[in-house]
Amino acid sequence: MREAAVLVPLLVREGTPHILFTKRPTTLRHHAGQYSFPGGSRDPEDPTPLHTALRETREELGIDVSGVRVLGALDEVPTLTEFRIQPFVGVIPQGVEYRPSPDEVEFILEVPLAELMNPAILRSERRSVRGVEYEVDFYTYGSHVIWGATGRILRNLLRLAS
Template sequence: MHHPLFDALETQLSTRPPQALRMPGLVLREAAVLVPLLLRDGEPQVLFTKRPTTLRHHAGQYSFPGGSRDAVDPTPLQTALRETREELGIDVTGVRVLGALDEVPTLGGSGFRIQPFVGVLPQGLEYKPNPMEVEFIVEVPLAHLMEPTAHRTEPHRSRGVEYEVDFYTYGSHVIWGATGRILRHLLSLTRALSQP
């Protein structure tokens, strides 16, 4: 649970309020995700889920546990934790929430504004993924994601606007889209904390 990087991230996120999206004229549905960190053999890992190809939105993509905010969720954080519990089949009461990252939009047709929260999962959890929402779970070493060779960008166009899409590769796994943008923000903070 405790690692110097997690402590430093918590301090950094507590001193820097997350940026809200400013997209005038665009009505986006609220969503929230948990960016799950954990320690495996003392090394920080980032957890991703692969979505089944049968889903309506972002089928077959890698994502963080999360989803749209329901009326029962008093806060976006509650959304992220509820969805994590439902998708991974774990008890989320022991999750150490380090803070929030900047909101990101989904730029396809799904139209969500996503509030990401960074949280550390307790040691020794046994995942029981919901097969309706999760095809499988992959843990990726944070050190691998920090390697320049793991990351590339490609230009993309949506609604007449050109922007860069981030792709992160781990073996046969390719992480991109809104998840890639959230990951890029997390990694930029982590790099800044790792500088001597």
């Protein structure tokens, strides 16, 4: 499996904790139009998966990641596309202005943590791929649907937060 890493960005807006997601442009070949956390494949120059997550966050969001306070890692998440994703949780400093890369980010979505913890927005479906059954989590926030590996990472984080 190929190594990848993401940052699960936490931030505070008006005293309320939020989680940041990016929506991938519909023009991309893979995972077009899906919600994700900033991240991607580990480059040979990245000494660790954390370096990958921070580099990708800088590239995708256009922010200085030196002020990101990394809280820790979540469990690795394997994907059907043969990636092994290492998620890291980090707090983005207040006042940071995003300059998203239009090649990688269609828009940025900040969702209050309390909304994501509401069980009414979560549904799960059984899926089968190549004869293997698995469960897919879908988080619906307004017109936005977060699912797939991002949904699994989110569920892992929310279990720790509750």
